[in-house]
Amino acid sequence: xxxxxxxxxxxxxxxxxxxxxxxxxxxxxxxxxxxxxxxxxxxxxxxxxxxxxxxxxxxxxxxxxxxxxxxxxxxxxxxxxxxxxxxxxxxxxxxxxxxxxxxxxxxxxxxxxxxxxxxxxxxxxxxxxxxxxxxxxxxxxxxxxxxxxxxxxxxxxxxxxxxxxxxxxxxxxxxxxxxxxxxxxxxxxxxxxxxxxxxxxxxxxxxxxxxxxxxxxxxxxxxxxxxxxxxxxxxxxxxxxxxxxxxxxxxxxxxxxxxxxxxxxxxxxxxxxxxxxxxxxxxxxxxxxx
Numbered sequence: 311x312x313x314x315x316x317x318x319x320x321x322x323x324x325x326x327x328x329x330x331x332x333x334x335x336x337x338x339x340x341x342x343x344x345x346x347x348x349x350x351x352x353x354x355x356x357x358x359x360x361x362x363x364x365x366x367x368x369x370x371x372x373x374x375x376x377x378x379x380x381x382x383x384x385x386x387x388x389x390x391x392x393x394x395x396x397x398x399x400x401x402x403x404x405x406x407x408x409x410x411x412x413x414x415x416x417x418x419x420x421x422x423x424x425x426x427x428x429x430x431x432x433x434x435x436x437x438x439x440x441x442x443x444x445x446x447x448x449x450x451x452x453x454x455x456x457x458x459x460x461x462x463x464x465x466x467x468x469x470x471x472x473x474x475x476x477x478x479x480x481x482x483x484x485x486x487x488x489x490x491x492x493x494x495x496x497x498x499x500x501x502x503x504x505x506x507x508x509x510x511x512x513x514x515x516x517x518x519x520x521x522x523x524x525x526x527x528x529x530x531x532x533x534x535x536x537x538x539x540x541x542x543x544x545x546x547x548x549x550x551x552x553x554x555x556x557x558x559x560x561x562x563x564x565x566x567x568x569x570x571x572x573x574x575x576x577x578x579x580x581x582x583x584x585x586x587x588x589x590x591x592x593x594x595x596x597x598x599x600x
Contacts (some may be wrong), residue, residue, distance in 0.1 A: 321467055366405065369387040370436075373431055385440060387439075404456070405518075409460075414434075421525075465502060473588070486549075491554050492534065496530065500580070506581075
């Protein structure tokens with residue numbers, strides 16, 4: 311099977327590509343902007359070789375930048391997805407789209423795939439638009455599409471987000487780590503677990519139009535997260551302070567997702583607990599020993 315992977319050098323894409331190589335039996339076509347492969351350029355994308363599956367990670371994803379540079383976010387995320395879908399139509403290939411949490415402030419918990427869609431920032435809005443594009447290509451051109459909606463991905467090698475920020479400050483030797491609001495709760499999913507869900511979809515060659523949450527059905531506040539860090543960093547005199555007066559625009563105070571659909575259709579279950587996932591990061595960063 312020939313599998314094209316866009317964003318193959320990014321955090322999620324690299325983990326998935328590594329898993330495909332470990333499993334064996336796949337001819338992998340790696341597509342990444344860091345190597346000059348610009349999927350937003352229609353002329354360039356038309357030259358991509360024939361494939362059986364396209365797994366699309368190559369979207370901009372850092373939320374603060376989506377407010378600062380909305381044109382780049384919308385243009386890049388839409389055009390790369392459109393060009394990838396057009397290739398799938400051309401090659402009669404299957405498409406996997408990596409979306410995101412698109413439910414806004416939840417009306418109920420755990421959130422399932424039937425929950426109303428509420429775009430709550432430019433990044434989420436771009437994902438909703440791309441999901442609609444996927445649905446249109448399935449409806450009008452019979453492209454088999456699987457959409458994954460990861461909740462809060464984390465793991466070793468991630469950049470920018472809160473766990474990576476904490477680790478970076480510790481590596482810099484800071485003893486007092488300043489964070490924003492301690493109250494928001496998130497459903498964290500380890501990237502290793504998430505890649506297993508994607509692999510199952512490829513291995514099973516899922517047909518039709520499908521949407522799957524990638525979630526754990528558990529949530530942790532920022533404060534609870536820091537308590538896990540304190541547990542494993544005991545003796546390093548690390549302390550955390552919070553600014554609970556700072557409220558981010560359109561803040562969502564709790565996410566917790568149902569993964570029942572992925573469990574029933576793909577046979578997928580998250581296996582790595584949040585605590586053991588943080589411990590693994592600290593070990594790989596050489597901040598603690600086994």
